[in-house]
Amino acid sequence: MSHADGARVAYRTCHLCEATCGLELHLDGREITLVRGDRADVFSHGFLCPKGTALKQLEADPDRVRQPLLRDGERFREVSWDEAFEAIDTGLSPLRERHGNDALAIYLGNPNAHNLAGLVYNRAVLQAAGTRNVYSASTVDQMPKQVSAGMMFGAALSIPVPDIDRTDYLLILGANPFASNGSLMTAPDMPGRLRNMRARGGKLVVVDPRRTKTAEEADEHLPIRPATDALFLLALVEVLFADDLVDLGAVAPYVNGLDDVRDVAREFTPESVEHVCGIDAATIRRTAHELARAPAAAVYGRIGTCTQEFGTLTSWLVDVLNVCTGNLDRPGGAMFTLPATGGANTGGTPGKGRGATFGRRRSRVRGLPEFYGELPVVCLAEEIETPGEGRVRALITVAGNPAVSTPDAARMQRALASLDFMVSLDMYVNETTRHAHVILPPEPELARGHYDLALYSLAIRNVANYSPPLVELAGGEVPEWRTMLRLAGVLAGMGAHADADALDDGIVAGLVHKAVTRSGSNVEGRAADELVQALAARRGPERVLDFMLRTGPYGDGFGADPDGLSLAVLEAHPHGVDLGHLQPRIPEMLRTPSGMIELAPRACVDDVERLRAARLRLDSSNGVLVLVGRRDLRSNNSWMHNLPVLVKGKARCTVHVHPEDAQRHGVRDGHEVRVRSSAGEIVLPVEITDSVRPGVVSIPHGWGHDTDGAQMQTAARNAGANSNVLSPGDLYDPLSGNAVLSGIAVELVPVAVAVGADVDGR
Numbered sequence: 001m002s003h004a005d006g007a008r009v010a011y012r013t014c015h016l017c018e019a020t021c022g023l024e025l026h027l028d029g030r031e032i033t034l035v036r037g038d039r040a041d042v043f044s045h046g047f048l049c050p051k052g053t054a055l056k057q058l059e060a061d062p063d064r065v066r067q068p069l070l071r072d073g074e075r076f077r078e079v080s081w082d083e084a085f086e087a088i089d090t091g092l093s094p095l096r097e098r099h100g101n102d103a104l105a106i107y108l109g110n111p112n113a114h115n116l117a118g119l120v121y122n123r124a125v126l127q128a129a130g131t132r133n134v135y136s137a138s139t140v141d142q143m144p145k146q147v148s149a150g151m152m153f154g155a156a157l158s159i160p161v162p163d164i165d166r167t168d169y170l171l172i173l174g175a176n177p178f179a180s181n182g183s184l185m186t187a188p189d190m191p192g193r194l195r196n197m198r199a200r201g202g203k204l205v206v207v208d209p210r211r212t213k214t215a216e217e218a219d220e221h222l223p224i225r226p227a228t229d230a231l232f233l234l235a236l237v238e239v240l241f242a243d244d245l246v247d248l249g250a251v252a253p254y255v256n257g258l259d260d261v262r263d264v265a266r267e268f269t270p271e272s273v274e275h276v277c278g279i280d281a282a283t284i285r286r287t288a289h290e291l292a293r294a295p296a297a298a299v300y301g302r303i304g305t306c307t308q309e310f311g312t313l314t315s316w317l318v319d320v321l322n323v324c325t326g327n328l329d330r331p332g333g334a335m336f337t338l339p340a341t342g343g344a345n346t347g348g349t350p351g352k353g354r355g356a357t358f359g360r361r362r363s364r365v366r367g368l369p370e371f372y373g374e375l376p377v378v379c380l381a382e383e384i385e386t387p388g389e390g391r392v393r394a395l396i397t398v399a400g401n402p403a404v405s406t407p408d409a410a411r412m413q414r415a416l417a418s419l420d421f422m423v424s425l426d427m428y429v430n431e432t433t434r435h436a437h438v439i440l441p442p443e444p445e446l447a448r449g450h451y452d453l454a455l456y457s458l459a460i461r462n463v464a465n466y467s468p469p470l471v472e473l474a475g476g477e478v479p480e481w482r483t484m485l486r487l488a489g490v491l492a493g494m495g496a497h498a499d500a501d502a503l504d505d506g507i508v509a510g511l512v513h514k515a516v517t518r519s520g521s522n523v524e525g526r527a528a529d530e531l532v533q534a535l536a537a538r539r540g541p542e543r544v545l546d547f548m549l550r551t552g553p554y555g556d557g558f559g560a561d562p563d564g565l566s567l568a569v570l571e572a573h574p575h576g577v578d579l580g581h582l583q584p585r586i587p588e589m590l591r592t593p594s595g596m597i598e599l600a601p602r603a604c605v606d607d608v609e610r611l612r613a614a615r616l617r618l619d620s621s622n623g624v625l626v627l628v629g630r631r632d633l634r635s636n637n638s639w640m641h642n643l644p645v646l647v648k649g650k651a652r653c654t655v656h657v658h659p660e661d662a663q664r665h666g667v668r669d670g671h672e673v674r675v676r677s678s679a680g681e682i683v684l685p686v687e688i689t690d691s692v693r694p695g696v697v698s699i700p701h702g703w704g705h706d707t708d709g710a711q712m713q714t715a716a717r718n719a720g721a722n723s724n725v726l727s728p729g730d731l732y733d734p735l736s737g738n739a740v741l742s743g744i745a746v747e748l749v750p751v752a753v754a755v756g757a758d759v760d761g762r
């Protein structure tokens with residue numbers, strides 16, 4: 001592709017959050033001169049948030065790593081790609097030969113979910129590494145939802161999303177889509193969609209310990225006590241049964257376990273939970289009735305429901321409510337996307353599958369089970385630090401910053417510093433990658449193609465939009481997919497000069513072979529050579545994407561359906577292709593062994609006992625301050641704090657404290673306070689506000705950029721404090737291994753008072 005210099009306009013999907021907005025980019029050569037929302041985008045219709053415009057600063061950021069870096073004592077020096085890979089081979093190969101594959105751990109950060117190359121080729125790196133020590137940001141985020149979806153519907157991404165454009169009632173728990181723009185629910189312009197829902201007579205109810213922007217815009221805000229959502233949801237379920245409101249609707253023939261759910265919910269009457277949840281029984285009853293009687297309704301839970309001690313239980317109950325009110329899989333309810341590239345619930349035999357199994361292996365030190373092939377990241381630091389056979393001695397991070405993003409962050413930083421060898425695929429020298437021995441940068445965003453493979457699986461409409469590369473690679477820049485395959489080659493023992501093209505050919509040949517031999521595939525029985533030939537004009541992720549589109553639910557089947565999708569079709573539609581409203585998909589999307597919705601998975605039902613025990617603890621702990629997170633519209637990943645446009649203005653890394661608590665603990669607005677937990681302590685400014693309920697303090701995550709060795713100048717000037725220093729590494733949701741970041745007991749101590757003074761600061 002050739003790109004003439006000079007001014008031009010191009011279109012591209014924003015990769016900075018899950019909303020997949022279309023951007024109109026004004027370019028002058030390689031430089032972005034203006035970013036606007038793309039009004040013709042079939043999904044976002046011109047919407048964009050302040051982060052979208054930051055793409056210009058991100059591409060031009062002088063702190064970005066542009067060439068491979070090799071550690072040289074305390075510093076890094078730029079080296080050639082060959083030198084970098086030779087260093088990796090020298091650093092990793094003997095270490096793995098001596099100590100085994102498990103001596104190498106891999107950590108995948110959240111940006112991989114927005115990266116076509118990562119989603120296609122990380123698998124090759126993991127397979128070549130052959131280690132059980134695979135970790136990701138999923139276990140500080142959405143793993144509970146993936147586990148409950150796997151147990152109920154048979155696949156990790158079989159997560160129902162609210163059909164927000166057609167619903168009449170939306171109950172949101174632990175989410176703030178006015179700031180996040182939606183998560184596990186891909187929907188550009190969430191503010192507009194929620195306002196439209198209300199304008200057409202719908203009702204928005206927000207359950208959150210904070211009066212978020214979304215709560216402010218809602219019809220009703222229920223300020224729940226942190227980590228008690230499962231009790232609240234069980235009480236809603238109890239009312240549905242007690243008041244004869246359960247109606248499964250069209251999915252009724254496909255539901256197992258309804259009686260078990262009734263039995264388990266029976267004791268959780270609204271009166272029995274109101275004191276613990278902080279929501280009165282009458283409101284709980286009314287909410288259950290409204291939910292059941294709305295023409296179409298959806299319950300949606302997000303980060304606050306996942307990063308708590310009952311994350312999987314809560315995630316499960318969200319969908320129990322969707323099923324019990326007849327809202328699962330119906331227009332206006334909670335529905336399943338049918339993504340253009342297919343997925344775990346479009347392949348194989350429709351309506352049946354192997355389901356999800358967990359715990360096929362366990363972590364060495366604590367014995368925690370794996371989930372979907374990865375171990376909980378709460379285990380990573382101890383796997384590095386604990387001596388003995390199988391200790392993690394080397395680490396590869398791919399677009400991740402575990403030093404900031406994972407629990408017990410102080411310990412994690414010590415653990416990273418102790419590694420024998422570390423490789424990071426990253427665009428910054430950040431709090432994590434400063435420990436690396438080799439850093440391999442990605443190419444600029446505009447030099448790569450983009451397609452939201454993962455996010456379009458959770459979209460509230462069926463859509464497909466491909467963004468081609470807009471600029472040529474400059475000297476020394478290498479596409480990340482080639483870097484990943486070359487790294488996979490090193491890990492597979494091919495040496496530093498592994499042939500990425502040959503590995504890519506092998507991957508494509510394997511995919512094609514699987515498709516032509518798979519019963520029910522739209523290319524079943526076709527000649528593999530012919531298909532490989534048809535794909536030959538492309539390489540890398542684009543070739544794989546073309547294959548996935550053509551063999552996907554709307555695909556052209558390599559000529560079988562001339563009107564079907566292919567990458568060429570998407571290239572001809574720069575504003576995307578709208579494939580319509582979500583359609584009912586049960587039973588064909590189910591992949592449970594029974595072919596049924598498992599409404600009462602044994603693990604969830606059994607976990608209610610833990611909740612029962614905690615009810616007493618939670619009820620008696622009124623008066624204890626607990627920490628919750630906070631999302632800001634101008635922040636998402638920690639690296640966004642290096643973009644001036646996203647950190648300008650008033651400091652946002654503050655602790656929100658309710659006026660009553662401020663008075664009780666002697667802290668003053670604008671003054672610094674020490675926030676202390678069993679794991680550690682941080683100091684940051686206080687913001688007194690009644691937007692948090694009494695007993696709750698709130699700190700945003702992803703900050704704490706005052707670390708020696710990191711090379712992010714803007715972030716360092718706006719350092720903030722790392723909230724994960726406060727999250728204990730021994731707190732996790734046992735059903736998913738997810739870290740507990742919300743509901744942690746903390747103390748506030750004015751900084752003028754010596755550490756060790758009591759909570760009142762006297």
Ligand code: SF4
Nearest residue numbers: 014017021049051052
């Ligand atoms: S909402 Fe998300 S996808 Fe849309 S412009 Fe903002 S960051 Fe980009």
